[in-house]
Amino acid sequence: MDGVTTPGRTVVAGGGPGGMLLAYLLARAGLPVTLLERHQDFDRDFRGDSLHPWTLELLDRLGVAERLLEQPHVKARQFRFRTPKGLVTTSDYGLLDTPYDYVALMPQAWFLDFLAAEAQTLPSFELRTGAAVNGLLGSDPVRGVTLRSGEEIEADLVVAADGRFSRIRTLAGAKAESQGATTDLLWFALPRRDDDPPDADVDLFFGRRHYVGVLGSPGRWQVGLSLPKGGYPALRDAGVDYVRREVAERVPWLADRVHLLTDMNETTLLSVDISRVPVWHRPGLLMIGDAAHVISPVGGNGILMACQDALAAANHLVPALTAGVPGSEALAAIQADREEAIVTVQAQQVRVEQTAARARERGKAVAPPGFLRLLTRIPAIRRRSARRNGYGPVPVVPSPGLERALDLRPAPVPA
DSSP states (O other): OTTOOOOOOEEEEOOSHHHHHHHHHHHHTTOOEEEEESSSSSOOTTOOOEEOHHHHHHHHHTTOHHHHTTSOOEEEOEEEEEETTEEEEEEEGGGSSSSOOSEEEOOHHHHHHHHHHHHTTSTTEEEEESOOEEEEEOSTTOOEEEETTSOEEEOSEEEEOOOTTOHHHHHTTOOOEEOOOOEEEEEEEEEOOTTSOTTOTEEEEEOBSOEEEEEEETTEEEEEEEEETTOHHHHHHHOHHHHHHHHHHHOGGGTTTGGGOOOGGGOEEEEOOOEEOSOOEETTEEEOGGGTEEOOTTTTOHHHHHHHHHHHHHHHHHHHHHTSSOOHHHHHHHHHHHHHHHHHHHHHHHHHHHHHHHHHHHTOBOOOOHHHHHHTTSHHHHHHHHHHHHHOSSOOOOOHHHHHHHTOOOOOOOO
16 A cells, blocks of 8 residues: 555564563564574573663563562672672662662573563564574675574564574674683572571672672572683683682682582583674664673673663664664664663773783782772762663663653652
């Protein structure tokens, strides 16, 4: 019919937080979207579990936060360093002027399953699991994807949200440039007990050679032991007894259960990466989240950055897809909106990495600088740090057009 524009169709590859949220936002705006997840489900160990105040406020405006938070979760109200010279509370989320004055810790798979269920109530949303992409249709522009099964799926836009080892990024010939990570992390889980410290949910324990990260979760602790990049073979040779001793020394209240870690096969090595692609887009293709920029897990910013990518993308893609096919200007605008925040976060993470590397080289305790202990005694500093960590250095807000398209609630106000 004359004067009627057919909305553009999007394929989002990757069902992590960024891809899932973007697909949900597009479908909620009435746009056709297919989400492809190469695994059969979203259940992966030792993925980020942190939902920051910004994320919770967005979910509140979407009208789904209350239902999500009915699931078991832990409310972390502080981010703390435990150093050889004492406790340093760097961020106090309880000082923020929001009803979500905490970081909600829940298994990422629960968050993704919840959002997928919400999206599947929308008629323009399709979820396909076990759908691995192994090819692109076209190159200038990209016109869709080919699955490992041989099936071709045409689209007006392909969004690569398939993580740090993005298959689509490789197929597109894009390369993520390293910013200089110097650390790897060995992760494993230990049971949580009722008499454990009630406020240790986001703590880093510093000491000589290593630091230990402890992340709370319903029923368990995720424990991460730092090691020099490429140092896993030496750690593996030292054996599980060495890992248990290092954790027990830094986190004494876990000493009564480190024996439950019985084999190095019960651990997961996370090779820390801090990298980004210079250009996140080309005609018919957009990269977001770790596919565009890999964030270190230290600080727990990965989900926040990916979700902010998704909202920034929706701000530009909803009007562009409603009108047909998004042009290069819309795709470039998404990167322009997000690049400052990503560069800022990654630069901060590189500084932390370099500080840790220098300490290891000198045989000193891996710890934050001493002046931080003095600064963070000031509540305003802890509040500013919490706001920066909880909302990111450049918070994304829904555009007026997106607010109307999604029928968003007003921003939440403190009780």
